[in-house]
Amino acid sequence: MRRRRTALLWAIGLAAGTLGLAAVGATQAAPWLKGYALYHGHAPLSGRIAGHGEAMPAAVLGCAGCHDAPRTEATGNRKVPVLGRAVLSVPRSRRGGPDYVYAADSFCTLLRTGIDPAQVMTSRTMPRFAIDDADCAALWTFLKDRG
Numbered sequence: 285m286r287r288r289r290t291a292l293l294w295a296i297g298l299a300a301g302t303l304g305l306a307a308v309g310a311t312q313a314a315p316w317l318k319g320y321a322l323y324h325g326h327a328p329l330s331g332r333i334a335g336h337g338e339a340m341p342a343a344v345l346g347c348a349g350c351h352d353a354p355r356t357e358a359t360g361n362r363k364v365p366v367l368g369r370a371v372l373s374v375p376r377s378r379r380g381g382p383d384y385v386y387a388a389d390s391f392c393t394l395l396r397t398g399i400d401p402a403q404v405m406t407s408r409t410m411p412r413f414a415i416d417d418a419d420c421a422a423l424w425t426f427l428k429d430r431g
């Protein structure tokens with residue numbers, strides 16, 4: 285009798301643990317998936333060319349359209365960095381400015397204003413995004429995980 289109750293308690297404990305782990309997994313996966321969708325243009329983004337009042341069409345705002353096809357008409361055949369951990373975390377400089385790396389908040393600042401962590405402005409080809417904190421964090425989670 286006692287053994288059966290112990291076994292039952294073990295089973296309940298195991299089930300609760302598994303459910304708990306699944307819940308944690310789902311919570312961590314959600315921002316990554318949202319970041320993936322935003323990056324590839326499967327979730328809506330809003331942005332404009334610096335200095336322009338009008339919003340750019342959502343179809344051209346997906347990051348991958350420019351960043352995974354580094355020399356295309358969309359980017360005026362400019363060299364656009366393929367984004368991932370290497371570009372965000374290894375010190376680099378823009379147009380001879382000081383070295384910088386990104387953190388979650390400076391990454392959001394760049395997306396919204398075009399200003400990098402060393403206070404140097406990116407070219408106008410990089411859109412300025414009207415992006416909320418959650419979407420920004422989701423993109424950051426996805427990109428930090430990319431090689």
Ligand code: HEC
Pocket residue numbers: 322323329344345346347348349350351358359362363364365367371378394395400405406407409410411413423
């Ligand atoms: C229309 C093309 C285009 C789109 C769409 C675009 N980018 Fe860019 N992005 C650029 C270009 C061009 C640069 C390089 C600007 C420069 O170095 O002056 C750039 C630069 C950047 C940088 C700076 C990298 C560095 O060298 O410091 C980051 C970060 C970035 N983009 C993130 C994004 C994200 C995230 C998205 C989607 C939400 C996105 N971009 C969408 C064109 C684009």
